[in-house]
Amino acid sequence: MIGTEIELPVADGVLSGVDFGGHGEGVLLVHGSGHNAAAWADVASYLVSDCHPIALDLRGHGQTRLDSTDPEQYWRDIGDVATALSWNRPVLVGHSTGGYAVTAVAAAGSVEPAALCVVDGVVLDDRDTSLADHAALRATEASDRLRTMFRYGWSATDEQMQAHVEQCVRESGEDWLNAGARPALVEEVTRRSFLRRDHSWVRQPAIEEIVTVSAVEPGAEVFPSIDVYDRLTCPMTIVLADDGFYASRRDEVRAIVDAAPGRRLADVSSNHNVPMTRPADLAAIILDLVRDRAPTSGSNVC
Template identity: 80%
Template structure:
C-alpha cells in the first residue's frame, strides 16, 4: 500500500491512518465495520492527482489501539480528525458504517464539509425500526455469527495469522464481499486488521467494539435514522451498490435525494465492497465532487 502511516489526535489519544499524498482539496476516507484504512488504497491511488486523500482506522479497527466508549464514537472522532488536519471544508467519503459516520459528523455540526459521498452506507428507517435493528446486532447469536464468519476478536500466533490472511486471499474470488477485488488488496486489508499485542495478534474489531457502537440511545439528538438527512445542507452523493445491502431500497434513497438540492444517487454494478471492487468508478465520483468544491471556492474568491 502506497502511503505514509500517520497518527491523528482525538479527544483521548490518536487514530492511526494513511496519508496517500497529493495536493489540493482534502478528502477524508472512512471505512466500514470490519475494514480499515487499507481498503481505500486503490481508490486513493486514482485520487492523488487531483486532491489530498487521507484514510483513517476507526477505533477498534486496523492499527488504532483505542476502543470505542459509546455509540457516537466514530462520528465524534471525525470532527476531531478534521480539526487536527486543519482542513477547510474537506470532502468526506464514508463506506458502509463509515457512510453514516461522515453523515452524522456533518449533521451534528462537528465537521463542516464541502460535500459528502456516502458509499452504500445509508440509514433509511425511522427511530423505532433502527432501535430494533441495533438491538438485534447485540445478541449472542449475532456475536457468534461474526466470530464464525470473520473471526472478530480472535487471537492468533504468527503462523495462524499468516495462514488466515493467505486463506482469505485464496477464497476472495468466491467471497460475496471480496469477489472482484485485487487479491493483493484483500491481503493488505486482512493483514491490517490484525493488531500486534505482545507475542500474539488480535483480529479487529472485537465483538465488544461492535456491541459498544450499536448501543444507540433512543433520545439521542443525532440518531442513525432517516431523519438525520434533514439536518444536512451540504451537497451529498449517495453511491448505491446494485448488488449490495441496500439494492432493494433504491426508491427510499431516491426520496432522500429528492428532498433537497445538491443531492445525487449513483448506482454502481458491484457488491457492497465498492471501494475494493470498483475503485476506478468510485474515484471518478469523488474527483467530480472535488472539482465541484474547487469551482465553488474559485467562484467565492472571484
C-alpha cells in the same frame, strides 16, 4: 498504492491512518465495519493527481488501539481529525458504517464538509425500527455469527495469522464481499486488521466494539435513522451498489436524494464492497464532487 502511516489525534488518544499524498482538496476516507484504512488504497491511487486523500482506522479497527466507550465516539472522532489536519471544509467519503459516520458528524455540525459521498451506507428506517435492529446486533446469536464469519476478536499466533491472510487471498474470488477485488489489496486489508497485542495478533474489531457502537441512545439528537438527513445542508452524493445492501430499497434512497437540492444518486455495478471492487468508478464520483466544490482561491491542503 502505498501511503505514509500517520497518527491522527482525537480527544483521548490517536487514531492510525494512511496519508496517500497528493495535492489539492482534502478528502477524508472512512471505512466500514470490519475494514480499515487499507481498503481505500486503490481508490486513492486515482485521487492523488487532483486532491489529497487520507484514510483513517476507526476506533477498534486496523492499527488503532483506542476502543469505543460510547456509541458516538467513532463518528465524533472525525471532527477531531479534520481539526488536527487543519482542513477547512474537506470532502468526507464513507463506506457502509463509515457512510453513516460521515453523515452523522456533518449532521452534528462538528465538521462543515464541502460535500459528502456516502457509499452503500445509508440509514433508511425510523427510530423505532433502527433501535430494534441495533439491539439485535448486540444479541449473543449475532455476536457468534460475526465471530464465525469474520473471526472478530480472534487471538492468533504469527503462523495462524499468516495462514488466515493467505486463505482470505486464495478464496477472495469466490468470497461474497471480496469477489472482484485485487488479491494483493485483500491481503493488505486482511493483514492490517490484525493488531499486535503482547505476544499475539488480535483480529480487529472485537465483538465488544460492535456491541458498544450498537448501543445507540433512543433520545440522541443525532441518530442512525432516516431523519438524520433532515439535518444536512451540504451537497451529498449517495453511491448505490446494484448488488449491495440497499439495492432493493432504491426508491427510498431516491426519495432522500430528491428531498433537498445538491444531492445526487450514483448507481454502480458492484457488490457492497465498492471501494475495493470498483475503485476507478468510485474515484470518478469522488473527483466530480471535489471539482464541483473546489474553492475559487486558496486550498484546504494540510
